[in-house]
Amino acid sequence: MSRRGQSRHRTAKRLTGAAAAAAMALTATAVAPRPAASDGELSAALVQRGKSDLCIEPRIRTQDVVSSCQLLAVEAPMSFTVVSLFGEELLARCPISFSVHVGSTGSLVVGNIASSQISDDVSGPCGDILACRRVVDGPEEDKLPWKGRLVPSSSKSFRAELDPCFDTCLGRFEGSIDAAFEQTAKRTWTLRVHSEVLGASGLEISGSWVMSPAFGGRLTIDAK
Amino acid sequence: MTAASARRRLPFVTLALGIAAILAGTGCGDGEQDAVRTAIGEIRRAYLSEQYSRVCSRMTVAAQREVGQLGHATPSNCPADIAKQMSAAILAPRDRIDPEIREIDVDGDKATVTAIAGGNAPSTFYLRKQDGAWKLNQLWGTTAPPPPDLQ
Numbered sequence: 001m002s003r004r005g006q007s008r009h010r011t012a013k014r015l016t017g018a019a020a021a022a023a024m025a026l027t028a029t030a031v032a033p034r035p036a037a038s039d040g041e042l043s044a045a046l047v048q049r050g051k052s053d054l055c056i057e058p059r060i061r062t063q064d065v066v067s068s069c070q071l072l073a074v075e076a077p078m079s080f081t082v083v084s085l086f087g088e089e090l091l092a093r094c095p096i097s098f099s100v101h102v103g104s105t106g107s108l109v110v111g112n113i114a115s116s117q118i119s120d121d122v123s124g125p126c127g128d129i130l131a132c133r134r135v136v137d138g139p140e141e142d143k144l145p146w147k148g149r150l151v152p153s154s155s156k157s158f159r160a161e162l163d164p165c166f167d168t169c170l171g172r173f174e175g176s177i178d179a180a181f182e183q184t185a186k187r188t189w190t191l192r193v194h195s196e197v198l199g200a201s202g203l204e205i206s207g208s209w210v211m212s213p214a215f216g217g218r219l220t221i222d223a224k
Numbered sequence: 225m226t227a228a229s230a231r232r233r234l235p236f237v238t239l240a241l242g243i244a245a246i247l248a249g250t251g252c253g254d255g256e257q258d259a260v261r262t263a264i265g266e267i268r269r270a271y272l273s274e275q276y277s278r279v280c281s282r283m284t285v286a287a288q289r290e291v292g293q294l295g296h297a298t299p300s301n302c303p304a305d306i307a308k309q310m311s312a313a314i315l316a317p318r319d320r321i322d323p324e325i326r327e328i329d330v331d332g333d334k335a336t337v338t339a340i341a342g343g344n345a346p347s348t349f350y351l352r353k354q355d356g357a358w359k360l361n362q363l364w365g366t367t368a369p370p371p372p373d374l375q
Contacts, residue, residue: 083344084363086271086310087319128296128374169293169374171366202347202364
């Protein structure tokens with residue numbers, strides 16, 4: 001289970017007159033003060049028009065995940081391979097898109113997992129693989145978000161610990177994986193999964209996704 | 225050993241023999257683990273030599289169904305499904321190496337096996353004892369059956 005950090009908010013100071021004007025001129029270029037983080041924690045903020053705001057911890061409702069720092073992953077192929085006593089078999093290779101919600105201290109929630117080829121009415125290999133759903137008293141179904149956290153790896157890269165879950169025609173595969181989470185350009189990040197097996201389930205996944213903030217700006221993440 | 229010390233040890237010897245008898249009777253000893261290990265070896269050998277009917281005879285109906293579902297279709301005939309979905313004839317060289325068995329946990333007529341196959345991360349599969357023989361019951365470490373619309 002991922003460790004969820006506490007939500008921290010910047011305290012705004014009320015200023016008046018010339019002092020306020022001077023302060024506004026300064027904050028236009030200055031980076032917002034960061035709270036002290038405890039061991040192994042990160043500080044994540046969204047920078048827009050030179051102004052930096054700490055990310056708010058993701059809130060999970062039934063289907064939706066809400067947070068101030070949301071990255072959208074461009075749809076890219078994910079390969080699903082099953083490993084058994086009889087060797088490796090490719091189950092499917094399907095385009096997958098999702099959103100990544102980053103919290104102020106590096107907590108992660110992956111939501112809105114979708115595919116242009118994965119839906120209930122699509123036949124074929126990709127129609128047999130769905131993000132896990134919670135069945136509530138019959139037909140109502142919710143896609144379950146995946147939780148996780150970021151761990152520093154190097155100056156501009158992090159390790160994302162995630163707990164993906166897939167319902168497939170073979171059953172439910174779930175378990176923890178490690179993914180590379182790297183800043184590849186000023187405004188883009190990349191999430192890369194290389195032959196990671198979900199726990200001891202036997203399902204191996206691979207893929208690479210380019211992500212950028214949903215509402216513009218750029219996401220900065222600093223290790224403390 | 226004097227007669228007195230032998231008398232003192234007698235209750236402990238009796239207790240140890242009793243525990244050993246209970247463990248042997250419930251199948252908790254190494255005997256069942258060895259039987260599971262042997263079954264895995266036999267299934268693997270039959271598979272690698274493409275004797276799929278023999279492989280299927282060492283699989284429960286549930287495991288046979290899993291092989292058929294691997295092809296995203298309704299399972300038909302077990303040997304034909306294996307030949308079609310996971311033929312040993314086109315197996316990668318690393319998958320020809322016997323899996324490294326890390327752990328065998330026997331609980332009555334069920335066995336949970338953790339093994340490393342093909343140099344991958346450890347994965348779990350399950351066997352079940354039917355008619356006195358250990359059979360492959362679940363090929364993967366899935367935690368729930370497929371939802372109704374994916375079956």
